[in-house]
Amino acid sequence: MPPLVCRHAPRVTDFVSSLHRTRMTVETLMADELVIAGRAFKSRLIVGTGKYRSFQEMARAHAASGADMVTVAVRRVNLTDKSKESLLDYIDREKIFILPNTAACYTADEAIRTARLGREVGLSNWVKLEVIGDQQTLFPDTEQLIEATRILVKEGFVVLPYTNDDLIAARKLIDAGAAAVMPLAAPIGSGRGIQNPANLRILRERITEVPMIVDAGVGTASDAAIAMELGADGILMNTAIAEAQDAVLMAEAMRDAVIAGRKCYLAGRMPKRLYASASSPLSGVVR
Secondary structure: OOOOOOOOOOOHHHHHHHHHHHHHHHHHHHOOOEEEOOEEEOOOEEEOOOOOOOHHHHHHHHHHHOOOEEEEEHHHOOOOOOOOOOHHHHOOOOOOEEEEEOOOOOOHHHHHHHHHHHHHOOOOOEEEEOOEOOOOOOOEOHHHHHHHHHHHHHOOOEEEEEEOOOHHHHHHHHHOOOOOEEEOOOOOOOOOOOOOHHHHHHHHHHOOOOOEEEEOOOOOHHHHHHHHHOOOOEEEEOHHHHOOOOHHHHHHHHHHHHHHHHHHHHHOOOOOOOOOOOOOOOOOOOO
């Protein structure tokens, strides 16, 4: 009796074609860098420097995260007294790009002065711009934020503003010269995760000329993966790593979650269906 052969068995050419597509996918992922103002970063995860139990733990977490950009609060770091220990001593500036931020600034003037200070002491002409409007929620003051962005851009700064998940505010910030927009997922340090995925999806669809980086509110690895699956170009986080029981292990988890979420976004998820769809279709079944 002749062997039973499926009429729809895959051909060798199909297999070779599949290998070629796999190779192209790997090459695409390897070249998939986060580009801001013409500068490329291999990691799409940006991490902070606050709340760690020690500078040594911070340095280990940075290494575990794979991040090549970290943000530093200009007003909370020792910039002048070289005889005292500083968190800057624990950042390898040959490998990690420092992004100064204007945390704890409540007016445009205050934020502008802080950004200038960061540049004057040699940190960077880049700035993660924060202008806080409410002390309890730490939500941004959009009017002051746009004004500060406009002035700093004219002074040669590369400005990455922390903002609400608001399309109109994002558009105004881009018009003011922002190099990226950084909408919050939830209040800073809350760990509540993605509170308004619809707004982030709208921002992703409508903001295409600069990167969209989710900033604030991520609490665990699944939050990071969801943000990336929604199409974020990157994520900035601090508390989720620093306040974890094992900060280094959490940094690894966040690194992997960002990579996985990005791959999912690029791959394109299957459509959601109301009814079941058999995993093993009847077509091609040997009868």
